[in-house]
Amino acid sequence: MVRLKSIFLAALLLVSFSAGAQEVEAFLDRAEIARGDTVELTIRVFQQQNTQLDLSPLRADFDILASRTSQQIRSINNQVESWTDYVITLFPTREGEIEIPALQVGSQQTSPITLTVEDQGPNSNQGNSELFLETEVNKESVFVQEQLLFTIRLFYTISGIRNPQFTELDMPDTVIQLIGSPNQYERLIDGERYGVYEMRYVIFPQRSGPLEIPDILFRGEVTDGSSNFVFRNLNTQRVTAYIEGKTIEVKERPAAAQGLETWLPASNVTLEESWDQDISNLQVGQTLKRTVTLVAEGLDGAVLPPFSPEQIDGVNLYADPADISRTFVEGEIVGTRVESASLVPTRAGIVEIPELSVPWWDINSNELRYATLPASRLSIATIDGELPSEQLVQDDGRGLESEAAAPVLNQDMIDAQNQSRLINIPVIWFNLFIGAAVLVVLASIYLLVIRSFNISPMDSLRGFARRLADSRKPQNNERIAFGELQNSLRNGDPKAIRSALLIWANHFYAPAPIRSMEDIIRLSAGSPLSGFALEVQTALYNSETQARIDSAKVEQQLIAMRRLQQDIRREVRRNEPYNLPPLYRT
Secondary structure, three states: OHHHHHHHHHHHHHHHHHOOOOEEEEEEOOOEEEOOOOEEEEEEEEOOOOOOEOOHHHHHOEEEEEEEEEEEEEEEOOEEEEEEEEEEEEEEOOOEEEEEOOOEEOOEEOOOEEEEEEOOOOOOOOOOOOEEEEEEEOOOEEEOOOOEEEEEEEEEOOOOEEEEEEOOOOOOOEEEEEOOOOEEEEEEEOOEEEEEEEEEEEEEEOOOEEEEEOOEEEEEEEOOOOOOOOOOOOOOEEEEEEEOOEEEEEEOOOHHHOOOOOOOEEOEEEEEEEEOOOOOOEEOOOOEEEEEEEEEEOOOHHHOOOOOOOOEOOEEEEEOOOEEEEEEEOOEEEEEEEEEEEEEEOOOEEEEEOOEEEEEEEOOOOEEEEEEEOOEEEEEEOOOOOOOOOOOOOOOOOOOHHHOOOOOOOHHHHHHHHHHHOOOOOHHHHHHHHHHHHHHHHHHHHHHHHOOOOOOHHHHHHHHHHHHHHHOOOOOOHHHHHHHHHHHHHHOOHHHHHHHHHHHHHHHOOOOOOOOHHHHHHHOOOOHHHHHHHHHHHHHHOHHHHHHOOHHHHHHHHHHHHHHHHHHHHHHHHHHHHOOOOOOOO
16 A cells, blocks of 8 residues: 555656646637626646736636636546646626637646627526516606616525625716615516515716616525535535616707706706794894705705895895705605795895796606795884884974084093093103013913923924914815915816815815715705816816816806805804804703
8 A cells, every 4th residue: 555655656746747848728618608698717727836827818808707726636547637727707798709818827828719609689698587687767768967767676586695796887977876775575477486686776867968878797606505604615606697788868958948057857846935933023133044945856956056045135144054965755866955044134114035936847748847936025123013104204304403503512622631631651661561571471481381391492383383384284274275276277287176176175065075076066066166076077088178177267156156155154153152052951
């Protein structure tokens, strides 16, 4: 027995040393597959250890889904042979004849292999009744910025599916949101019960033209269910399902809506108003609160424009920040914008709150409509509770006795009285007194603060210099950040504009964090800043777009927005001391 083992080891070493060159080969488990199916590529390496494979050439036409290795050894007629198999699961990204290129394996190369991928219709590889996909859209054509509902459903009868993965929806010039969490339920199809895994999306295309929804690929693993808490069954099988994508027509604004400042394609838009008290019984100086709610079915609240008046004659207006939200009702997005303001009447009489009107496009009837809120009338009484008479007092030309000629003042007498009250002190003694007081204060600070706490004057000066330098950084100073943004706008470099805009926007939208241009677009929806941010993003990838950015106009708009926000924050700070504390402390 010992002799046989010695012969076996000697033969193995002989084969290992006699292999003067590395031997590799590559082969597929199938030469023809349906579109949406996967194929396994095996690279077999003989007598090789620590082999490094370069799989980057495969990524041109394939998605690499998984890989595994196995080592084998066999002896036939005293001839020992060993090898390592690298098994790679590939998903072709196109149809037709695809060549798997030669791959570098150490110092050797594999031979090219041809794979045929056939298109067998939209459900190309879904002949398997145990696992298949279904997609659904609510419309075949939509207007630009109109919501498109897209649903993906996975039907399965097999159990033990692990690590489910779907193609991520990533389409240019679109805003995509997942509606809630994925739904799981059961459905009976032709007498067979299927489990359903459903994901619903709402898509807002931002430009007209064809919208290409990509092919959807599901990838997962199936186990036989024999795993337990001690030993884990690793004999899993990868399963896939595939369905072809869809093309949706995105129409531009209709002619009737071309001149509108805001474009709101929705199924319904409403305006509602509420007051915190009776508006027919008010007094001058009394504060009341008005709340107006705009609700749009089929739009995100972030795209709804501001609609409240900035000023009202006869009333001081103090607007609160808008409350923007979105919900999903029966699979459709519903956006809400709530604008509240405190109103303080400044004169008695009838004050009229102007009518509000928000234009929107009815996607059901395909016509322009208006959400309207009628004008409101406030009856303002004087502080004594009396309404002013509507009759004017006639002036007969005769003044009242109290309006008689004012008495003549004797200026010399007033000067003499003021002079008698002054005490003459020599200037030199006054200056000496001030100097002595300053020295006493400085000495007290040194003895009681600096010397007691062993504070070095130079360290204090250096610390003050550091704090002063930090306060001058754009990240910590809104005025400096806005100056940097103005300079970048004048220079016209899109990268510099983007960097400066992100820094300044963190000040402008504080405390909301700004990490990307998408955050600016979301928070500034309906304002000129949103369109400018989109132009900057486009200019970063298209140098021709840079010439179309009107930097001077954008700078004026930013200055106006900044000034308006400063006025609002100044007004909030002015009124903060007069806010009532909460009734119950928490």
